[in-house]
Amino acid sequence: MADISHIVHDSRLPQLQKVLDPRFMKKFFQTGVAEEKLSGKPGIRKCEIVRMRYKPGKECVVKYVLSLGRGVPREDVFVRVNNPRDAGKQHVWWQDPGAGMVPEFSMHVWQFPYDPVLEHLPELTDPDPLRNLLFRLGLPELAGMEMDTPVNVQVLKYEPLRQCALKVEVSRS
Incomplete structure (x- = not known):
């Protein structure tokens, strides 16, 4: 993955710093609603960013690969963060088993095929x-x-x- 440190401080996407920190996201994926809804994988050994699409001040879409251990297939998890001022247009939802909205981060989280836009x-x-x-x-x-x-x-x-x-x-x- 390319160096993303220059993107971390976007005043319109204040949550981006956390979302681009694999250590923070590893903990996020292992706890609470994310753990329960995104396959419940408490044994995440590694969380890495493998792809990112960034529109300054508007949104950032990140693809993470979660390594779960030897002999266990890696899992892809996708995240999209939006400008928090658009939060009024969002609501909490979970589409079992693998997609949801986390309002405190203005963030959609999903596993393929539960894309929030490609709903079918x-x-x-x-x-x-x-x-x-x-x-x-x-x-x-x-x-x-x-x-x-x-x-x-x-x-x-x-x-x-x-x-x-x-x-x-x-x-x-």
Whole structure:
């Protein structure tokens, strides 16, 4: 990750200093509501920033990778902080199992696919709801598709809060 120390002091995003501190965020992810809703991973060994998109004075989107221990897959967690003066437009919410709003930091926190803007991603990345959607659409290409037809979904590209490209394969009998 590039040096982010020059960004830490944004007067319009006062919470940014904490959000860009991996030690602080590791503790945040291990305690309270974040621990309960974001997989409940008290054994976080390492929290590192791997990607960041920053608009001075407006918002910052950060991708963290949480290392949980040997043999345990790493987990990606995303955070978006906004200007606190926009806090009146926000509310506390949790979308089980992995997304929420933390008003004291004007911060959205989520794990893929629970993106707060791309709200239908959970259904589009889960083979069962996606199969039902494809079945209801009745596309000619899917003629003869049954409700138990295997569907495979692969994420090709994910840009938090912007877009997600998926590859969907429908098995033919």
